[in-house]
Amino acid sequence: MFKLFLYAILLSPIPFGANRAWAWNLYALLLAATGLTGCVAVLLGKTDIRVSLEPVKYPFYLVCIPVVWSLVQQSGFLPNGWTHPFWQLTGEQLPIPVEAYISLSPQETATALMKLVSYLVVFFISLQFNRDSGRAAVTFKSIAYAGLVYAVYGLIVYLGGFDTVLWFEKSVYRESVTSTFINRNSYATYAGLTLLAAFPLLFEKIQSSFQYGIKSYYGRQYFFENILVRAWFPLLLVITITTALFLSLSRGGCLSTALAVFALFTILLVSRRIKNNAAAIFLFVAIGLVSAGVLKQSGDQLIERINDISSEHQDRWLVYDILSKANVENRWLGVGYGSFEKSFRLYRDETISAYYDKAHNTYLENIFELGLFQASALFLAIFLAALLCLRGVWVRRKDWIYPAVGFSASVLVGVHALVDFSLQIPAVAFTYALIMGAAVGQASSTRRGRKTSG
Template sequence: MARLLRRIVFFGLLALVALAPLPYGSNLPWAWSLLSLWVGILVVVDAIACLMSPPEGERQFFKRIKIPMVLFFIVVAWIVVQATPGIVPAIAHPIWAEASAQLGIRLAPRVTIAPDLTWDALMVLLAYAGVFWLSARYGRKRENASLMLKFFVLVSTAYAVYGLVVYFGGWETVLWYHKTAYRGDLTSTFINRNSYATYAAIGLVASLVYLVKILARDFRDGGTARQITRKMLDGTLVSAWLPLVGVLTTGTALMLTHSRAGFVSGMIGVFVALLCFRFSRAVSSRFGNVMIAGAVLLAIGGFAISGAGLEKRFEYLEGAQKQRMHLYDAVSAAGTQALSTGYGYGSFESGFRPFKDVKLSPYTWSLAHNSYLEFYFGTGLYGLVTVLAAFLLVFYQITKGVFSARKDTFYLIIGTSAMVIVGAHALTDFSLQMPAMGIGFVFVVAMAFSRNVIEQNRRQQV
């Protein structure tokens, strides 16, 4: 029974990753609520299976994950305190006292100025944590990790193919709805081009690493360039059709989003992956040099073919950047007025409204276009520092394994590159706050984290 329940959880997780981008990137209340419910059910079923028959390696797994987990739940606990009425009245936002005086009724004071938005955002954050938890646990089995990698490459390729078909077909639609924004840009099933650009960049890195994993066998066996090429043409490239198609489609889709920050962060992620190949033990130095040269040529060729729209977007960079920097200054200044408490996680639009000046007032600014600043605005400085510590600790553990692991380096390279992509793009946008993008990101990172746990355990046994 425990084995059956685990199979249900594992394939339920894969189905979640596949379907999350479909309803507009799950960027609708019903979509992210259903997604969160789905994750919650999977976590409960997995817990039941563990009670019936605990899997092997639990002690080592908890040892590796306990510090990031504790840091994360410190932040969760603080968000709960923010949204719960009357816990610490002394640090409540003054808006509650003002509203009570104006309405003539007593309102329970809270730290957050928008409790419903805070609870909603916390629900999605816990869904991310649930996906990370399940992916890290089930990725410990080599066959599961291999299937997870292939599956994500397949899913990201499928959404890229859909986006390319819609784009070159000239249909300005997302599924069956006509676009009201980002016309002329490839967005696949996402509403926002920047969010899909990050998703496509992670898919590009996953496809690239998977392709290298297959091709590296021929280089590892040695031989002349002609012999290696013959072996590749005889069979290896046939078995590598999926990641090869994935590289071509996700790379093209990324450029056609015309997202400047998405493209730059994606190229940084690819460059990080290539550096990891070159200086780790995953492939020979000779193959690493070939990969770097090939990637540069492909990037130049792809940009020449489909980068015209992206080039135009870069021409408008200076004006847009000035406005964006003004927004960042305003958010930072507003955050200093609630440095320790924040205004409530997920309540940026409501909380920032009083701080908009003449330059910012014509726009709604429902998001800060910088995930770090928005988290700081919502949870305060200590909340930001704590969640960053958890993020950086996971990044350190994965990246350290890239240069010491023996068998699972490819998975660790994907995790490292994905974290660099999202970390870089979060400086100028909010892709991590789009549920489908966030789910795909933590799925890939947790897969890498799980393989690092196995590799660390293997070295200790040796």
């Protein structure tokens, strides 16, 4: 069942990042079936998985707040003073009774809640399975290999000038690598996550090359031979994904990934868990040189985009300003989880020229939809999970690289969420939840575990 679950998540980017109604509904059903099957197997003693919420009980309690509140927002049994004014106006115009809700669009709220619960299920299943270090290694390696496959596909489409996504002609971002995603920013976030997942594999090869040091002739010879023989594939994997990432031309995706990689190597050096700091320094320098080389060869357009301040981004600042004011007005109840597209029409003015179905700032959008307290509980739950990963780097005696990647992945999606909506794309959210489940599963000491030593 673990492999089926893992393959399902790895395949989620294929149907346009699973960002289609049929795709996210199908995944919701598959994940629900997987979760129920796992629970039955545990109850019947047919599996060695030990189900527990203990490591994440506080994030779990916090995330229950927005989940329950989303149910309340689409409920018709509420005080009149709580409901959205739109429903009152509608009732005044129609001769029949109109049921009122907090949410301006209860159906969209139900859909958004279904997606959120699906992400939580992925995290929970990943957490239970990946308490075993062997499974965690398979999970991170599989994510990295999947990232390589999607990167190669994206590069073939881009370099071949096919201008397609699967068998459909591209309508936007023809000049960018988007792989199986429609939006280049969404692909960039996904590529960044898979790049981070490749570092445990690469670091293992690099660190083993320093087994005899580099001061002696034999040590240097062993180092270079080991790099060429054992580390060539992880290096090729990193180079390929990095190239596809740069060619996505996503400013936010590239910069947030760079910050996440910097955070990862800072953790590796500061934690003092590395047997040989030269390994981390060498790896960081190597990645920097590779990135600089790739950027020099294929990053001209990206550099131009970084230097460009377009009217689109000026519009975004206007959107942020309007949302900040609207969030003061709706700070406690929100306008309905997932209802941004319809609700924002009531607040936008003639100063905004473009159409916005997303706020391009997940934090402001969630506060707008859920309310300040409820959205803050969701943010805090993710933040606490990231802190569990950071703590795990110091708690673990080995396999601490996995929680380090989990924290860095949180940096990536957290920073990119300030300027885009990539975390609202199901395949990206599934992959992040999969990484975090494995990272948190490996973030605590496992001396009491059955299989994993920590």
